Amino acid sequence: MAFVEFRDVRKTYRMGEVEVAAVDGMTFDIEEGELVVVVGPSGAGKTTLLNMLGGMDSCTSGTIVLDGREVSSFDARELTYYRRYDIGFVFQFYNLVQNLTALENVELASQICKDPLDAADVLRQVGLGHRLDNFPAQLSGGEQQRVAIARALAKNPKLLLCDEPTGALDYQTGKAILKLLQDTSRVMGRTVVLITHNQAFTAIADRVIHVREGRAAGVEVNERPVSAETIEW
Ligand SMILES: Nc1ncnc2c1ncn2[C@@H]1O[C@H](COP(=O)(O)OP(=O)(O)O)[C@@H](O)[C@H]1O
Ligand SMILES: [Mg+2]
Secondary structure, three states, rough: OEEEEEEEEEEEEEEEEEEEEEEEEEEEEEEOEEEEEEOOOOOOOHHHHHHHHHOOOOOOOEEEOOOOEEEHHHHHHHHHHHHHHEEEEEEOOOOOOOOOOOHHHHHHHHHHOOOOOOOOHHHHHOOOOOOOOOOOOOHHHHHHHHHHHHHHHOOOOEEEEEEOOOOOOOOHHHHHHHHHHHHHHOOOOOEEEEEOOHHHHHHHHHEEEEEEEEEEEEEOOOOEEEEEEEEOO
């Protein structure tokens, strides 16, 4: 059994009389420790699949398994614990609390967890050891995204889920964040799922899931992923 299993997963939204299938029978596996890039055009269903994997949205049918547990059969209470203990999220916008320092932002998240990592240690790991006492407004966009990544990692999650994490960043900063996410998988051994519309990012992945019209149109295992520093777009 794979670490993550998606089996014929569907998500339909009712818009008045019409049903929209945002995810339309999606099947794939993810192995523990992989950096997975989910790539596809806007509207393909990427965010919907990530939200279901992260327990923020339920599926209409199909099966989602993480680490041997069937997430797709969880009730609301189990989903709350699942989001809290098992999943770290990183979004395009950093969603930091503006009147808390970098360290306090990370501590805030780790306080609700069972087995958190030390907040200052994690901030050092993401390259922000010198920024612990700065407020978000005193940090660059890239630094704020590093705080958001540290906040997610300090929860010690089973999965780090990132939805277009470089979408608001300039080219060089975006690359540095990709490198950090790649190291999060390679060096720290985390399982990282990264959503993007940018085909160039696929070169850094251990596994690439191509999403088209709500389906996994192709899954490739990349035998020789390249370092994030070397890709161009
Ligand atoms: N809450 C919702 N209600 C209705 N339709 C939705 C909702 N969320 C997403 N969709 C539709 O589902 C499709 C997939 O959306 P999404 O998963 O956001 O795609 P992506 O992240 O790949 O751009 C789109 O057609 C979108 O309009
Ligand atoms: Mg999206």
